[in-house]
Amino acid sequence: xxxxxxxxxxxxxxxxxxxxxxxxxxxxxxxxxxxxxxxxxxxxxxxxxxxxxxxxxxxxxxxxxxxxxxxxxxxxxxxxxxxxxxxxxxxxxxxxxxxxxxxxxxxxxxxxx
Amino acid sequence: xxxxxxxxxxxxxxxxxxxxxxxxxxxxxxxxxxxxxxxxxxxxxxxxxxxxxxxxxxxxxxxxxxxxxxxxxxxxxxxxxxxxxxxxxxxxxxxxxxxxxxxxxxxxxxx
Numbered sequence: 643x644x645x646x647x648x649x650x651x652x653x654x655x656x657x658x659x660x661x662x663x664x665x666x667x668x669x670x671x672x673x674x675x676x677x678x679x680x681x682x683x684x685x686x687x688x689x690x691x692x693x694x695x696x697x698x699x700x701x702x703x704x705x706x707x708x709x710x711x712x713x714x715x716x717x718x719x720x721x722x723x724x725x726x727x728x729x730x731x732x733x734x735x736x737x738x739x740x741x742x743x744x745x746x747x748x749x750x751x752x753x754x755x
Numbered sequence: 756x757x758x759x760x761x762x763x764x765x766x767x768x769x770x771x772x773x774x775x776x777x778x779x780x781x782x783x784x785x786x787x788x789x790x791x792x793x794x795x796x797x798x799x800x801x802x803x804x805x806x807x808x809x810x811x812x813x814x815x816x817x818x819x820x821x822x823x824x825x826x827x828x829x830x831x832x833x834x835x836x837x838x839x840x841x842x843x844x845x846x847x848x849x850x851x852x853x854x855x856x857x858x859x860x861x862x863x864x865x866x
Binding site for chain 1: 784785787789795796797798799801802804842844846851852853854855856857858859
């Protein structure tokens with residue numbers, strides 16, 4: 643069992659749909675991350691929130707919109723996605739950000755029809 | 756810039772040793788090591804900070820040579836449970852908080 647919980651585990655959506663991915667941690671960590679991982683590839687950083695503020699945005703298309711409502715929650719809002727966005731989306735957290743180990747959730751496997 | 760891992764894949768028998776390398780062209784401040792099993796989340800193994808220290812627990816250890824910007828992960832007396840893909844993640848001083856991962860090394864341990 644991981645200490646970072648992601649829901650849903652699987653999501654299938656059409657290109658015109660709007661959906662959200664959710665991530666929750668109760669370790670008191672103040673940095674949270676979204677990664678995208680394609681099959682047999684490493685995780686690619688998308689966004690970093692530090693103390694609930696967006697600190698890193700890796701030039702991710704605007705059809706992905708992150709939100710950090712509080713220090714325990716991280717959302718990723720999805721709208722008008724493309725088939726190439728199909729991937730495993732991983733959430734991670736670390737104690738305070740830089741130079742800290744990251745704890746990953748099990749991910750949401752997203753398929754775009 | 757993405758760190759380079761070698762080898763890409765390695766197959767071992769139980770009880771054998773392995774070394775996985777991670778190198779960067781940038782001046783590194785930290786190197787993280789993770790193991791990911793198929794269909795699972797990456798699991799943190801250890802982090803090494805600038806200073807060249809060596810860390811380890813159980814039969815897995817790692818070193819960081821800051822002069823060469825290289826880290827190595829050492830797996831001794833490998834067990835079946837060591838199978839998976841190992842990723843190194845690196846951070847620089849100018850990109851603190853932004854880990855860049857290597858392409859991974861797939862380790863298969865056979866009985």
